[in-house]
Amino acid sequence: MRQVYCCISPSLLALVVGPAMAFGQAQHQSATLVVNGQSGRAAVIQEDGRTYVDVEALARLANGSLRFNANGIVLTIPSSSDSGSAAETPKATDDSALSRDFMKAGIEEIALLREWGAAIGYAIQNGYPIQEAWAANYQQKAAQGKRLAETAASTGGDRNALQLLTNEYEGVRQWSDRLVKASKNMNTAKYSMSPGSLRDEPETQKLITCWHFLSSMLGGGSFQDDSSCH
Numbered sequence: 001m002r003q004v005y006c007c008i009s010p011s012l013l014a015l016v017v018g019p020a021m022a023f024g025q026a027q028h029q030s031a032t033l034v035v036n037g038q039s040g041r042a043a044v045i046q047e048d049g050r051t052y053v054d055v056e057a058l059a060r061l062a063n064g065s066l067r068f069n070a071n072g073i074v075l076t077i078p079s080s081s082d083s084g085s086a087a088e089t090p091k092a093t094d095d096s097a098l099s100r101d102f103m104k105a106g107i108e109e110i111a112l113l114r115e116w117g118a119a120i121g122y123a124i125q126n127g128y129p130i131q132e133a134w135a136a137n138y139q140q141k142a143a144q145g146k147r148l149a150e151t152a153a154s155t156g157g158d159r160n161a162l163q164l165l166t167n168e169y170e171g172v173r174q175w176s177d178r179l180v181k182a183s184k185n186m187n188t189a190k191y192s193m194s195p196g197s198l199r200d201e202p203e204t205q206k207l208i209t210c211w212h213f214l215s216s217m218l219g220g221g222s223f224q225d226d227s228s229c230h
Contacts, residue, residue, distance in 0.1 A: 106152075175203055
């Protein structure tokens with residue numbers, strides 16, 4: 001089992017873990033990432049000749065885990081022998097344990113919510129009009145991801161975590177609906193005129209805090225609770 005400690009400054013952190021941490025502070029794109037022979041799509045940012053990859057997607061593709069702490073990020077990637085033994089290990093039965101299938105589905109859902117938030121936030125902060133159908137496309141993807149997480153939930157811990165994940169989905173949906181309506185009414189100029197104003201709003205901060213918590217919890221494999229997700 002390998003652990004990668006990413007202790008970085010807050011400004012660089014936003015680039016490494018993806019733009020949706022701040023719900024749309026930077027434009028991003030999606031690319032195919034191959035890790036140990038496993039391929040999948042991941043959000044990437046190219047800045048000053050360097051490419052930054054979404055560590056959440058990296059953890060997912062490598063069947064690893066991701067934790068956040070005050071000083072940085074801990075990314076744990078299992079070796080091939082670890083992966084084999086993990087597959088043979090039966091699921092934990094205590095009430096707080098998260099099953100591997102649910103952890104994977106939950107992390108994928110968080111990535112979809114971040115992508116949704118990033119797209120809406122980027123458009124609003126740059127003064128671009130938002131079409132309802134465009135925003136609805138992101139919502140449909142996140143709704144499908146939530147349904148997959150619901151199907152994967154098999155333990156008591158899974159079901160408790162699913163409620164928090166559902167709360168975050170609903171929070172992002174309401175946040176997105178509000179901003180789409182504001183864009184339709186041409187009432188978003190304050191965001192493009194004042195960089196960071198959207199990110200600093202209490203509603204946005206609550207969603208970001210819950211996202212941090214859920215990412216850490218899902219990576220840790222055990223259910224915990226946090227007021228930001230209620």
